[in-house]
Amino acid sequence: MWTARRIIKELADSDRRRRILVAFWRFGDDTAKMLAVAQLAKALHFREESIRKLPVEKKAEMFASRATAPEFEQALDTALMHYHTHEQSALLAAFLDQWKIPHVDGSIEADEYTAPSEEQVRAAVKAVEGFPPRDVVIYLASAGLLMGEDWRAATWPVVDDLAAKLADQ
Secondary structure (H helix, E strand, O other), X not given: OOOHXXXXXXXXXXXXXXXXXXHHHHHOOHHHHXXXXXXXXXXXXXXXXXXXXXXXXXXXXHHHHHOOOHHHHHHHHHHHHHXXXXXXXXXXXXXXXXXXOOEEOOEEOOOOOOOXXXXXXXXXXXXXXXXXXXXXXXXXXXXXXXXXXXXXXXXXXXXXXXXXXXXXX
């Protein structure tokens, strides 16, 4: 099972991990950020106000130091969503185009759409070869995580294969 913690730990290199966590602080809603600040303060024995005042990059660094803790799973889910919708929208759009899912710059516009099959996911991976393999595997793992059961069944077997190839490099 690809959890947000596992995606961050096993698939994201340090630069991507930093960019994912910065996206949380830049684009996350105030409630999610307040909860993350409280959790970081408790885990690191800091005052909440001290963490709140830090620059986004420093908060992301502190978040990274605790990213594998179970209490941060929901915040990491949110971070992955914001990273893809804001930082990787071209990659999102390329995959959604392959699957013929209506979107605007990677943001799905339809209320009803069919999840791709595993075969469609594999075909899309080949069709969007211009993107870095690590970005593709992080996206597919995140799509499975965030989009539900049908997406997991289609994306996670491909993620397992691609992750094995990345590990061999």
